[in-house]
Each structure stands twice: as structure tokens, then as C-alpha cells.
Amino acid sequence: MSNQETVLTLPSGFTFDYTNLYGEGRVAQADVTAITDRLQSAHKAIEHMRATGEVRGHLSKDGVPEKVLFSQLPYVQDGNLNSPESISRLKEFGESLRNKVDAVITFGIGGSYLGNKVLFDVHCGEFWNSKGSEARQGYPKLFFSGNNIDPRRTVELIEQIKYEASSKLNGNSTRPYQVMLVVISKSGSTLDTMSTFMVAYDTLKQAAPTIEVQVVAVTDPIEGAQETLLHKLAAEESWPIFSVPDGVGGRFSVFSEVGLVTAACIGFDIDAFLAGARSMDEACKTEDIWHNPALLNAALKYLAAENYGRDIEVFMPYADYLKSVAEWYIQLLAESLGKRNDRTGREVYYGRTPIVAVGTTDMHAQTQQHQDGKHDKVVQFVQIASWYTDPVIPDAFPTAPKLSEIAALQLSQALNAAYEANAAALISDNRFNATFILPILGAFHLGELLYLLALSVAYEGELANVDAFDQPGVEAYKRLLGPKLKTLKSNN
Template identity: 30%
Template sequence: MVNAITFNQTHIAQEELEKQFGEKVQHIHKQMIEGTSVGAEFLGWKQLPNEIDQEELNQVLATAEKLRKSADVVVVIGVGGSYLGAKAVQDALSPYFGKHEDNPEVIFAGQNLSGTYMKQLLQHIDGKEVAVIVISKSGTTTEPAIAFRILLEYMENRYGAAMKDRVVAITDKSKGALRELANRSGFTTFVVPDDVGGRFSVLTPVGLLPIAVAGIDILQLLEGAKDAVKEYTSSELSTNSAYQYAALRNHLLNEGYNIEILASFTPNFATFHEWWKQLFGESEGKDGKGIYPASVAYPTDLHSLGQYVQDGRREIFETFVQFKETTANCAIPTTEDNLDGLNYLSDKTMNEINDVTLQATMQAHQDGGVPLIHLTVGKKDAYHIGYIIYFFEMACAMSAYLLGVNPFDQPGVEEYKKNIFRMLEKPGFVEEK
């Protein structure tokens, strides 16, 4: 299947968009193909869905099966790209209440420094069979490293030598603190590829293993991404909707719209918004440039942020993600007294009303002066989530290059860490003058 996403916008004519960005897009596309673009050493994600090692994929599936059989709870430790992608896919494709049948509960740690969170996590897992997946390229990133130190002590105290069969490390292939510990302890390990940055790593073992443990079909996830690779190979702006989205974002920025709001009417897609925000925020927000990525979960946020979107400062544009097919629905009953006045809806379903609300919201916001982008996705399943992941990755890289920044570094992330090390008096830390 191709064309799993339909891209629509009414802000600028396609001919004008091509006139502004067509040649630039072709030039950047050529550089990415030739490996001459800035940050090209981190373009490994571009062909990843087609080039993933089959032996490694089989090992991911086998390890996921082992963890599903041995654990009631699997704790995934990571921060940023080491957890957001996995959690985004898991939340989007899991039941709203409970978990996938016959699969362990997957929970996350290392993405915050709350002692209350960690204490309650330890209380939650006590008495259950537990496994841990720790994800870190270096093993020394503060937030996940602290969480792993605490959970490793818990696992050692509870399982003794058998602990090694319940801990999986996803880390650098040859160096770093976590690699050294994993080799010494005999943990099962997977590699964080050198040519794939964290926020682009969801289709590597970083994301695939936790997603598979949750009972989600990672083969279908990869199949969707593979078809997206085929779809977005063209350098022509007129035929590549991922590049159209990237160009349109830059056009809107040039017109003064410097905030993009990702909006959806699907509650369990909200964590995907967070992955999207990291993807674009870290890739574009540097050198004093970038579009600020924000998000809303409608219709909930129509009753809070909706007022600002409708009538506030005209510096925002919205990208709506709509899933056309749904897996379940609920009818509206009829009542005799009709006290709430809703009998006029009794021939409709909740999903029908949700879709009408989406269309009404788009119309209202466009009438209020908000430029709109509408991405229609066939269905919210593993295949289409894999497809839209790749769509956004490709669009993000092109958008950042059009902006004139390296999509794959994040120098600003280090600044707060330096302050932490200084304030906590980390041994050996010397601040550069």
C-alpha cells in the first residue's frame, strides 16, 4: 500500500510553493542522496526500514517473546528519543484501558527526576515478575542513569545472579559505561546505530523492542515505513508530500507564523504529539531559528486552548492528523424525555460526531485566520503508524535543511547539564570559560 497519507492545504497555490522551494528541495535531496549534506553521517534512518538486519530483527522478536513470558511488568528506562518513540507507538496502538491481552504491562522510567515517581514505581512492581530494558548510548545521561542505578539494585536484591536474564541493554556497539556493564554482567544487548540519532531511532531496536514487548506488530510497523520510503523517494516537490509539508512550514515561517500546533481528535495519539515535538524541536531549534512545535488534543483542548487558537495572536498554524477508519464505535441512545436535547444525534455514532467536530473546528480556525494543514491517515494501526513516522522524519530533515540548520545535532541540550554538574559539584567537571 502506498499513499497511506493524504496531504491537503489551502494557504498557497502548489505552483507558487514550487516556485519558492522547488529548486532548493531538489538540491537538498541530491545532497542527502550523495551524503554531502551537513550532518550526513546521521542519515542512517533514511533507508533503515529496508536495510534493517534480519538476524537482529529476529533477535528482537525472540527477546520480546522471552520477556513477555517471564515478566508481568517490563520497565523501559530512557529519556528523549530513547523512550518517546516507543511510548508514542505503544500508546497509539494499545487499548485505552488495560493492556494487550497476554502481554506484560510496559512502564517507563528515567524520563524524569521525581523521587515520588520512582518510589511509587518500585512499590507498583514489587510482588510482580519484573524485567528491565535500559536504553542509553553512553550509559551516563543523568536521568536514565539514576533510574537504572536504582532499578539495578532492586533487580540484584530480588533476583540475584538470575537478574542478568531479566535485563536488556540497548547501547553503543563497543564503548560507554552501559556497554561495559552489559558485557561484564552478561545482559542481552542490542546496538544503537552510530548513524541514527535518538529522535530518529524509533524503527531501530531502541523502539522496536519495547513496542514488541507491548504486543504490537513491529513487522507491520516496518512494512508501513518501507512503503513510505518508496513513496518519498522523489525530489520533485509536486509528487513528494513530505517535502510539500516541509516547504509549506518554511513558507509559513517566512510569513510570520512561527508556532506550529499539531492537532488530533484521537485521545491515545497524544503521546505521538510529544514524539513529534521532540523530532521538530531538537532538529530545528538552533542558531536562533526554528518553528516552535506545540500540540493540542481536541476536543478536550477546544475548551481551554481553543479560545487562543481562534482569537489570539496570528502567529500560529495548525496541522491536523485525522484517522479515517476506526476499530470501535459507540451509538447515541434515544431517551423519552430528551432533557439534554441530544435526541437529534441518536441516529449518529460518536465517531461520526467526532469527525464533524474536526471539520467544524478546522473551518472555524481557518475563518479566524489560522493557516491549516490536513493530514488524513487511512487507519490507526501498526502499518499506518510506521508510515506516518517515516513521513514526519523525512519532512523534518528537509524542513531543517530548508531552514539552514543541521537537523541532527542538539548543542543546546548540553547547557542545562553543565549547570547541573556545577551545582551538584560533579567530580572532575571543569566548565569551559
């Protein structure tokens, strides 16, 4: 492949521009050629994962073989984790909230929060909860909790709900304020989620009859002897239950009911989202690295780190409402690839350190480090090609020549110029960067982007010979936390 052929565009219009990551003075053709056999092996391993759910050497945290099934999620069919019946149930659930439930509070941490926040931000934006019911098409307000054990914010959220309920009552409402608590935990013992959920549940229940509380549990679907604490509680309380599926780690769960429950609560286009993920998966079934965006992304980032010392990845979308994508990616990259040992047990201390940035915001905060700091970073930009709304900058102050210079430009033109200047400045000093370009910011292309990133870490795990689907480092603090909590309780 020549140095000019450094843009991969899919039929959907989704584009991976790796011009500033591959070529002379960057990751070279010789680097890619040198790992040809490993690239082929990685592709075969992912094909095998798709077909069987088996990943070489992968064990659950209990030390038993565990299937990896996230690649099944985009395909809605009988027998799959997402079936026509389960998707219909989600849509019916969403419809049941319209003009009936005033507010939803979703409780979750890790992938049970981060992926859901992405869907909310892209679909709803910052001001959803300030809009009236009609502007929200009857869907409820939505708040997030359980993603930190923060006393102040937990109390303030509860007080906000009570204030809104009181305001509605004073407005001569004929019914109580309806609050739905969606609690997401596979085990039901997640400290962050369950502690804040119980505080909110208990306090809001005491606010009856002004407030009526409903609860939905998203948890392990297994019943009987292996039933989880939350599943058992939900059955006893007759709460509706959605599934945290086996074989899908939290950081991959946005395509499952874990994320789609939130999608249903806000009217997000579930079908388009899964179709985008499915389209990306189909594009990545080729063994030709130059036409497989996930394999290509994984290979170039892997080589940039291993051969050129670029072991920090700055994920920098040029869109405010994609900041949560960068935060979601932090968990995906850190937990999937930050590994002490490879599959042979050899200490390798593998993985890039991920960093959240937003353009243009962090051009005024982080770019100094990106441009003049150590040559240890690869910057991954995300750009939106076309915006639904795009104001023209007016010549509001014609007596100020400096301001008149930017008049008549669309905001997107100024945004893109800033991105282009940043990317060009970085590569002029051998600072590696690449760009994902979404034709528009919507459910389909968001599905493409998130699935590309998820599949990329699966490929890179194969290239680095590490298990991309376990997280043994997380268990280290959990082993210490339990005894500490018991000691605190015994001293109270």
C-alpha cells in the first residue's frame, strides 16, 4: 500500500483517516509486514470467537472457562442475546413510560454507567431534563447515580426529585410524581450502585404520597440455586427484570439490555444503533488489514506503542456530546489491555494509558503537552462531517476587525479548521495521530464507532498475547475492600 492510500471509508461513509499514523516517519509498511503472521492469527482468533464464543486461555474471575459473546449482540435473532422478543420488550417498556413516568434514575457503575451515558448524551444532550414533557415526546427526565459513592451528590439528586414533585403538586397535578429507579448490577452486591440505590429508594419511598416509586432491576438472568442477590430481591418485590448477559463484560455491554434499557427510556433508536454495530462487524470480517478498520486500528496502535514508544492514547472527539465516548473508551482500553502478564504468565506490563480530551476545549488545556511533551502519545481524533444544526457566525461587531474575520463562517467550519490545524501541527513534529470521521452524529454511526473500538481491543489482545476480557487487577482492591467494610460496620 502506498503512502497516499491512508484513508479507509466504509460504504456507510464512516471513515478512518490514518494518514498521520502510517507512512514515512510513522508506523511503516515494514512494521506491518513484520507481524503479518500475527495479524493473520489474530483475525482467525476473532473469527473463532465470533463463531463459538471461545477465546484462547480466557477464564472468568472464578478461574473457570468463560465464553466471550459481545460480538453476537449486534445480531438480533432467535437464540441470541438480543432476540426479536427481547428488543420488542425493550421498546414496549420505553413506550410504557411515556406521559406516565416523570423521572428515571439509573444506578450503575463502570460499563453499566459509561455506555448508558454515551447514549443519553448523543440522543438527549445537556438540556433534556430542562425541557418540558412535550419537547421530550413524553419520555421521562433521566438522571444518573450509583457511579460514585458521593454523599453530597446523592442527597442533592434526591432533593431535586423531591423539589420537582412538590412543584408538580403545587401546579395542581392530579397524580403523584412518578419515579422509576433502574438498578443495574450483575451480582447485586456492587457497593457503589447498591449503596446509593438503597439511600434513594428508602428516602423517596418515605416521600409518599407525593412521590410514587417503581423499580426495575437489570441483573443476572439466572434463577434457582445460582440466583444473584438482586435477582432474588427483584423476584420477591415483583420488580421487572432485564438481563446482564453472561459472556458480556461491562465494558462491552452497551449493546445489550444493560445499555438498551436506558435507550428505551429516552426513545433512542435501538434498531439503528445495533444496525450500525452490525455493519461495522460485517466490514471487519475480512482478513485484509487495509479493509478491516478494527484490525487496522489495532495493528497501528499496537505498533506505535511497541516500536515507537507511543504508549499513551489521547482520545479527543471534536464534539461536546462525544466526551462521554472518550470516558467510555477509557474503561474499555484500560481494563482490556492494561495487563501485567501475557497468556504464558510472563510479566509484560502491557497497555496504553488512555486520556480523555475534547476539541476545541482541550486545545487550550492539554495541547501544550501533546505538542511539546514527550513523544509518547498517539492522539485519536473523532470528527463529525455534517451537523444537524450549524449556525453562521454573524458580523455582530463590525467595528472590531478581528471579529469580522471569522464572520460568515459556520461554527462547524471553525471547529474543523481548529481540528485540522491541531492534527497538522502534531504530525509536523512526528506526533502520531489519526481520525475517525462520522458522517453525522446519530445512532447508526455511533453504533459503528463503539463497536469498532470494542473489536479493536479484542484484536489487539491477540496481537499482544494478553487476555482482553479479564480484569484481575480490579479484583486486588476488592479483596481488601470487603474486610474494611466489615470492620467499619462492626465499629459503628
